[in-house]
Amino acid sequence: MPLDLEEQEQLDQLKAFWQKYRNLITGVLTVVLFAYAAYSGYGWWRNNQALEASKLYETMVSAIAKGDKEQTLRAADDLQKDFARTPYAAMSSLIAARIASDAGDSAKALDYLRWAAKNASNDGYLALAKLRLVAQLIEQGSEKDFAEADLVLKESPITGFEALWLERRGDWYLAQKKNADAKKSYEDAWKKLDQAKEFPEEARRLLKVKLDAVGGVTK
Template sequence: MPLDLEEQEQLDSLKAFWEKYRSLIMGVVTAVLFVFAAYNGWQWWKNSQATEAGKLYETMMSSIEKGNKAQSMQAADDLQKQFAGTSYAPMASLIAAKLAADAGDAAKSQAYLRWVAEKAANDGYQALGKLRLATALMDEGGAKSLAEADTILKGKPTLGFEPLWLERRGDWYLVQGKNADARTSYLQAWKLLEKSKEFPQEARSLLKVKLDAVGGIE
């Protein structure tokens, strides 16, 4: 059926528009498709990484149950190297730090904690790494270790970890015999814990013991 004059004009306009903007339109479409493909590829990669990391983490747990310390530590090392962006890497490193500490290897334990404190993808795990590293350094004692712990605790606390930060600062003062300063930090931590419903009762009980040791709440 022949086109009437108006339809022919519309078709000619469309052809002219396509000829003029064809490259731009194709470029935009290609870019959108690329972004879509890249997003789906990224999601697949993340899921794949999490799956593989989970398997390696299970291997570590199994090795711990069997008492195979070397294989457990190797799994933690592999998670750091291959799957640093997953939550399994910092979890494994925190466990490996405890295994190393129990074996009397303070240097290796602190190395795992430093990795978590500096490289964990999640802020919460970084905060745990910093707090546990500060504690390990205070347990070790000595001017250098205490100075490093001081530097850690001078950093801005991760949101939600303020009470624990203040408690560790109190520990830092207590190690050096500065009981009055320790009590001040413990009291500040206590007030924050009283307002928070997220921390278990055990956390309050432990802090109460520390407070009683330096003069109590009142």
């Protein structure tokens, strides 16, 4: 059936439009398709990574149960190396830091904590790593350790952990016998903690002990 004049005109306009913009249209479609493929592939990769990481984490847990320190730390190292973007890597690093510290290897413990404090993908693990790193550095007690701890504490607190950040700053002052500054930080932490009802009672009791040690809450 032959086209009438109006249909022919529309067809000619469409052909002209396609001739003018076909490269742009093809390019946009290609980008969209690649983006979708990349997203789908990333979703598969992420799920696969989490599955493989969980298996390695289970291996680590089994090694802990058997008291196999070497295998435990090796699993933590492998999780850091191969599955750094999964929560399992940060979790295992925190556990490995505790094991290394209990074994008297503070340098190794600090390495695990520094890694988690830099690479943890979960805010909770990130905050815990930084707070424990500061505590370990304070325990070390050298001028260099205090300086590193100070740098960590000067970072913005992870949301929800402001009270513990202030408490750790108080520990930092107290370790250097700056009792007045320690008391101020503990008092600020107490006010924050008093507003955060979700914190366990043990955290309040521990902070209260520290406050009492420097003279209690100022009325």
